[in-house]
Amino acid sequence: MLRYTLLRVLGAIPTLLLVVVLAFLMVHAAPGGPFDDERVLPVDVAANIQAAYHLDEPLPAQFARYLSGLLHGDLGPSYRYRDYTVAELIRSGFPLSLRLGVLAMALALLVGISSGIVAALRQGSMLDRMVMFFAVTGISIPVFVVAPLLVLLFAVNLQWLPAGWSGASGAAKYILPVITLALPQIAYIARLTRASMIDVLGTDFIRTARAQGLGTKVIIRVHAFKPAIMPVLSYLGPAIAAILTGSVVVEEVFGIPGLGQFFVRGALNRDYTLVLGIVIFYATLIIALNLAVDLLYGVIDPRVRQR
Amino acid sequence: MLPAVKLIRILLFLMVLSGIVACGSSEDASSSSSVLNRGLSAEPESLDAHKARSLQAADVLRDLGEGLVSFTATGELTAGAAESWEVSDDLLTYTFHLRPDAKWSNGDALTAEHFVFAINRLVDPATAAFYAQFLEDVSEMKAIDDHTLQVVLARPTPYLLSLLTHPATFPMHPGSLAKQGENFARPGDLVTNGAYVLTAWIPGSLLTLVRNEHYWNNANTAIDEVRYHILSQETTEYARYRAGELDITSAVPSDNFEEVKRVAGQELHIAPVLNIYYYGYNLTKPPFKDNPELRQALSMAIDRELLVEKVTGRGETPAYSWVPPGVDNYEPTQLSFAALTQEERNQLAQTLYAEAGYSAENPLQLELRYNTGDTHKKIALAIQSMWREVLGFEVVLVNEEFQVLLANIRDKEITQVFRSSWIGDYNDAHTFLNILQSKNAANVSGYASEEYDALLERAAEQVDLSRRRLYLEEAERVMLADYPAIPIYFYVSKHLVKPRVAGWGDNVLDYHYSQHLSLKAEQ
Numbered sequence: 149m150l151r152y153t154l155l156r157v158l159g160a161i162p163t164l165l166l167v168v169v170l171a172f173l174m175v176h177a178a179p180g181g182p183f184d185d186e187r188v189l190p191v192d193v194a195a196n197i198q199a200a201y202h203l204d205e206p207l208p209a210q211f212a213r214y215l216s217g218l219l220h221g222d223l224g225p226s227y228r229y230r231d232y233t234v235a236e237l238i239r240s241g242f243p244l245s246l247r248l249g250v251l252a253m254a255l256a257l258l259v260g261i262s263s264g265i266v267a268a269l270r271q272g273s274m275l276d277r278m279v280m281f282f283a284v285t286g287i288s289i290p291v292f293v294v295a296p297l298l299v300l301l302f303a304v305n306l307q308w309l310p311a312g313w314s315g316a317s318g319a320a321k322y323i324l325p326v327i328t329l330a331l332p333q334i335a336y337i338a339r340l341t342r343a344s345m346i347d348v349l350g351t352d353f354i355r356t357a358r359a360q361g362l363g364t365k366v367i368i369r370v371h372a373f374k375p376a377i378m379p380v381l382s383y384l385g386p387a388i389a390a391i392l393t394g395s396v397v398v399e400e401v402f403g404i405p406g407l408g409q410f411f412v413r414g415a416l417n418r419d420y421t422l423v424l425g426i427v428i429f430y431a432t433l434i435i436a437l438n439l440a441v442d443l444l445y446g447v448i449d450p451r452v453r454q455r
Numbered sequence: 456m457l458p459a460v461k462l463i464r465i466l467l468f469l470m471v472l473s474g475i476v477a478c479g480s481s482e483d484a485s486s487s488s489s490v491l492n493r494g495l496s497a498e499p500e501s502l503d504a505h506k507a508r509s510l511q512a513a514d515v516l517r518d519l520g521e522g523l524v525s526f527t528a529t530g531e532l533t534a535g536a537a538e539s540w541e542v543s544d545d546l547l548t549y550t551f552h553l554r555p556d557a558k559w560s561n562g563d564a565l566t567a568e569h570f571v572f573a574i575n576r577l578v579d580p581a582t583a584a585f586y587a588q589f590l591e592d593v594s595e596m597k598a599i600d601d602h603t604l605q606v607v608l609a610r611p612t613p614y615l616l617s618l619l620t621h622p623a624t625f626p627m628h629p630g631s632l633a634k635q636g637e638n639f640a641r642p643g644d645l646v647t648n649g650a651y652v653l654t655a656w657i658p659g660s661l662l663t664l665v666r667n668e669h670y671w672n673n674a675n676t677a678i679d680e681v682r683y684h685i686l687s688q689e690t691t692e693y694a695r696y697r698a699g700e701l702d703i704t705s706a707v708p709s710d711n712f713e714e715v716k717r718v719a720g721q722e723l724h725i726a727p728v729l730n731i732y733y734y735g736y737n738l739t740k741p742p743f744k745d746n747p748e749l750r751q752a753l754s755m756a757i758d759r760e761l762l763v764e765k766v767t768g769r770g771e772t773p774a775y776s777w778v779p780p781g782v783d784n785y786e787p788t789q790l791s792f793a794a795l796t797q798e799e800r801n802q803l804a805q806t807l808y809a810e811a812g813y814s815a816e817n818p819l820q821l822e823l824r825y826n827t828g829d830t831h832k833k834i835a836l837a838i839q840s841m842w843r844e845v846l847g848f849e850v851v852l853v854n855e856e857f858q859v860l861l862a863n864i865r866d867k868e869i870t871q872v873f874r875s876s877w878i879g880d881y882n883d884a885h886t887f888l889n890i891l892q893s894k895n896a897a898n899v900s901g902y903a904s905e906e907y908d909a910l911l912e913r914a915a916e917q918v919d920l921s922r923r924r925l926y927l928e929e930a931e932r933v934m935l936a937d938y939p940a941i942p943i944y945f946y947v948s949k950h951l952v953k954p955r956v957a958g959w960g961d962n963v964l965d966y967h968y969s970q971h972l973s974l975k976a977e978q
Contacts, residue, residue, distance in 0.1 A: 231640050311691075
């Protein structure tokens with residue numbers, strides 16, 4: 149087992165290295181640099197700043213410098229947030245993005261599954277049509293439209309919730325961003341659940357259960373629920389991806405200082421180290437999670453270890 | 456275990472994991488009337504005044520620090536850390552007398568030596584300061600004693616006092632630099648000499664400043680706490696203003712300006728600023744190289760009145776000069792055709808276009824580059840149609856990301872006509888005219904005129920301000936006659952200011968020190 153683990157960990161290193169190389173090349177291939185500005189700098193000043201950040205060196209030398217920093221666990225200073233290091237920015241941004249994502253996922257599952265079940269049970273009713281109407285609109289209206297509308301309604305007109313993030317206190321500031329982020333997923337999960345629940349309810353074993361005199365509640369809970377949410381479970385992967393990408397927009401619209409915002413700003417400002425740092429961070433996270441899953445397989449299934 | 460129960464458990468676990476229960480942060484949104492909430496359109500890249508560059512960083516730095524000289528709310532020069540100063544007859548030596556009671560936010564006395572320390576650090580290449588050459592005309596700065604500072608100039612620089620209001624010239628606290636190293640500009644560590652001190656900074660979100668108890672004018676500072684909310688989206692900022700979460704915005708959304716005007720009424724502040732929106736020509740390549748007729752034709756065919764009225768529509772003024780109106784001790788020269796009607800301009804433009812060798816059969820092939828932005832796009836489209844109607848050629852619009860456009864402009868290889876702008880660093884015509892000097896790095900058009908350079912040189916030598924002014928105005932006339940760029944309009948500052956904010960003053964530099972503001976008691 150130890151050998152297997154070691155092999156897998158070692159196997160992850162080339163993948164990570166490839167990510168670093170590709171990301172480095174792509175970031176530097178974009179035209180323009182971090183210190184280009186409409187207010188053009190005097191030549192000496194510009195040259196001096198390039199030199200201070202080693203941007204005047206040839207690309208391979210810059211890469212070697214970056215890699216050696218990386219091996220020492222140093223992601224470097226940010227070019228745009230000059231008082232902060234990339235590591236500090238990731239440390240401050242990631243917990244927020246994670247919290248938003250997890251909350252949105254939880255909300256999407258809770259509301260999506262339950263409304264899907266309700267709709268399936270009352271198939272063709274007014275309630276069902278309402279749920280499906282919301283599901284269709286939820287999927288088709290993009291996040292950058294929904295967010296300002298929610299803000300306009302709940303923050304500007306009704307003044308129930310804060311319109312933005314900075315300076316707002318407590319949990320209330322999470323409500324609109326989380327709803328915005330969850331909405332398309334709620335819609336999708338509701339549709340999935342409804343369709344599969346209707347399928348399941350039409351099967352023979354449910355009919356048998358009914359014939360045995362079981363009540364609807366028991367049938368749903370004991371017999372129908374598990375097969376009905378299988379498609380939802382397999383949708384979790386794409387859903388997480390959608391929430392991750394959606395959070396970039398949501399963080400931008402609500403002014404949330406999460407990783408998504410840093411990533412977008414970093415790319416626009418050619419903040420090479422910040423963009424690279426976030427890419428490497430996410431890549432490491434994904435590789436580590438995959439590795440953990442594989443290792444768990446190894447624990448569960450001895451045949452995997454044998455290979 | 457039943458699947459439903461399992462699912463609920465998972466959900467509960469996720470909730471706990473996400474820490475929503477404990478996430479109630481310590482940020483206190485107390486409605487105390489002495490907290491001022493301001494929008495800031497971009498993150499300051501640094502609060503080390505030597506590493507800062509953007510206007511937004513300067514806005515915050517003007518609250519934190521103070522130069523020898525400062526501005527009133529309406530933009531008049533006033534005493535800052537120096538209570539008075541004398542100027543020698545040759546305008547080459549300034550002697551500043553610091554306020555004896557001036558202190559740093561940690562209680563240390565502010566001395567003349569701290570200004571000398573700061574300028575030495577500013578020009579040191581190791582600092583890599585963006586404004587390293589900002590005080591290039593200063594040949595010596597020395598501390599005569601603790602409270603007397605002498606500034607010696609290489610040549611008369613009538614705008615020196617205006618320069619000394621800029622954060623790049625603020626004093627620095629040597630002790631905290633020695634102790635903190637390059638990380639001194641952090642909340643809790645940053646020692647400043649202005650009305651406020653930095654207490655918190657959440658990157659991408661919020662900067663919190665509180666009253667500096669040691670500031671010499673603390674007794675006259677009304678607002679206890681200033682919060683700068685970093686809001687890069689104009690619409691988000693506007694929503695937060697309407698929700699009552701902001702007292703002052705840094706901008707106003709462009710796309711529904713009519714609605715904003717109607718809703719905001721008196722709260723909307725529009726004022727001219729020293730900022731020009733222009734199209735540059737690449738003068739180093741055809742078709743614009745050695746072709747002033749063509750350059751003039753394109754410039755004349757643009758109906759600026761129509762643009763500011765129908766396209767930008769926020770009170771901007773059409774630009775017929777390079778230096779904006781409102782600059783001290785200066786009267787901008789006008790473009791040759793400024794007095795003509797648009798009809799007459801169009802006719803003349805057609806003649807010039809034909810003289811340059813173009814016609815309906817042989818139309819000008821041209822690309823116009825602009826960076827991503829609603830207003831930029833609308834202006835480019837409008838100008839495209841004006842050129843089509845007046846001159847009969849179809850300009851190709853090329854939309855580029857800002858950093859890409861900047862790189863292309865800098866390289867002067869593929870650009871032909873491009874969007875640009877310039878913001879005055881100080882209130883003097885020099886800040887606009889010098890960027891068209893042949894050797895200036897900011898000369899993006901590649902304009903090179905010996906006559907123009909010579910006139911600016913002559914102006915720089917003048918001790919008599921009115922003679923200097925004549926040279927500068929003549930330089931602008933010479934340059935405009937060469938048509939090195941197309942001035943389009945002069946920007947305006949656009950802010951929303953809640954009625955409870957008192958002390959707001961519009962000014963051409965668009966500086967709004969928090970220490971000049973106060974909050975009226977809520978009705």
